[in-house]
Amino acid sequence: MIGDDLIARILREGERRADEVEVFYARGTSVSAEIKKGILGTAEESEAWSMAIRTVRDGRIGSSSTGDPDRWKECLEAALASGRLATPQQWGGFPKPAEMAGTASSSDPDIVVAIEDAAGMVDALLAGAAEHPVEVVGGSADLARSYIAVANTNGVAYGMDRTVAAVSLEAIREQSTGYEFDASPFRADIDARSVGEEAAALAARSLGGSEVATGRYDVVLSPVAAASILGQVILPALSGRNVKAGRSFLADKVGEQVFDETLSVYDDPFAPGLGSTAWDAEGTPTRRLVFVEQGVLRRFAYDLKTGYRYGEGSTGSAVRSGGDTPGIGFHNLFIDGPRVKEPGDERAVWIHDVVGAHTANPFSGDFSVEISNPFWIEGGDLVEPIRTAMFAGNAFEMLRAIGGLGNDARHVGRLTIPSIRLNNQQIIGK
Incomplete structure (x- = not known):
């Protein structure tokens, strides 16, 4: 992967000029479908990429970040420069590779980051809200998949996948409002219809x-x-x-x-x-x-x-x-x-x-x-x-x-x- 290759290159370059270097890297894709005036409104797909670099020299910690992989050299230079201005502190080093005490449970292979899937969740939200005499004024359905990694010059090189499914809905009846939401790494945990129904029920039942x-x-x-x-x-x-x-x-x-x-x-x-x-x-x-x-x-x-x-x-x-x-x-x-x-x-x-x-x-x-x-x-x-x-x-x-x-x-x-x-x-x- 381009991320892994780039991380290794940054560590090699940084190690020549600092005692230690750390790189934290994240990339991901997401879709979001919004509710506008009680119906499915805009639906957008996006990609994100970010990297943060920390350097340590003589107990001085420097840091910088970038959202452009082509500017990694500038990011490294900025981290080194900020380290030269930092106050020295007691420092025992970045972690070394170690055995993990357990495994993560943060990624769902069944999540499909697609506009049609997010739109289906919006339909379920609206179906739930329709159980009560309310006006739906907002809400959304979001799906995301990302990969994050951390590596340092002591040999640590860890990476993991994350997924998120999230829904929300806001309803109003006269002067009474109701809002509900849910979010989970697992699509099966999200009952969009129930979230919509609960938000609408709060608005309807809070009246008077x-x-x-x-x-x-x-x-x-x-x-x-x-x-x-x-x-x-x-x-x-x-x-x-x-x-x-x-x-x-x-x-x-x-x-x-x-x-x-x-x-x-x-x-x-x-x-x-x-x-x-x-x-x-x-x-x-x-x-x-x-x-x-x-x-x-x-x-x-x-x-x-x-x-x-x-x-x-x-x-x-x-x-x-x-x-x-x-x-x-x-x-x-x-x-x-x-x-x-x-x-x-x-x-x-x-x-x-x-x-x-x-x-x-x-x-x-x-x-x-x-x-x-x-x-x-x-x-x-x-x-x-x-x-x-x-x-x-x-x-x-x-x-x-x-x-x-x-x-x-x-x-x-x-x-x-x-x-x-x-x-x-x-x-x-x-």
Whole structure:
């Protein structure tokens, strides 16, 4: 392949001028079919190519990226130049070849990246939405196949295939809206008709909601709402870089009970999912990492740069997007625990999604968000819609004592999470 040949050439050239060189390479094809005014609108096919180069000399790390394979020499020169300006740091070297602890589950041979396949998924979305008296205002179906590789001058040369199938639909009925989505590496996981039907049902059933008075209520966060809030707070708190910089609420709490004793948080890179991989974005073998075990904090996540700087070593937690430099992240993160009682059995405010989660304070855990598609839930059923309101609180405090986890865990990006019942929470209404 042209990518493999080019990578080898860059490594040979770079090794003459630096102590170490790393190349991260990605190429892919994708199709996207969009819904416009309730029907299939535009459908586009595209190709992408990107490469990122890092060089190390005397502990100085340089980096550059390009989207043009013919400009690889300029990219290498730019990486070397940025390295000369970098501050030296403690550095133990790029990874060497190593045995993997497991295999990735991130590619589906049955996915066909073709416009007609994406258009068929759109038809299914619209068929599902037609089950309710709503207007479809947007949505899409996407299919993609990519190949990524990482190689370095220490002999690492890993490559893997990835696939993605994704759908979404937004519907409206008068002043009420509903939105649903799904994404997976596997086409069989995607039920486009159900996604369309669920989005339309949310719009139709949310119409004419009652006001809720400001006060404290039991709340049930759907997996989508829980992921929106906790993803903005918990993930940054587990980053070793934030911990060492004093920007994590969990710093200095290893071995302490930080969450409810029923909760565990772990990263399983070998589970089927969008982030499944046997090696991270720097070529370090991945492994299952337990960050919180039955409420007790066990560890943090590190990439090479942060691990070397603080004497911790990498946990195989480096991630990156396209030509970006690697950073600390997660592959398939699970927030999990035993299901003792359904969280929606007793009356509570059920929240499908939230708006404004990005404003949550990742250090303190404080948040204030607008809630979307709220209902009163009782006996496991959504019994009455509620007009929009605000939900405010502290993510770390609310996870210290939860009222139950649901049997409805779902993937939201790289996070897998069930619905969560929280008792005595602040709702700001009329």
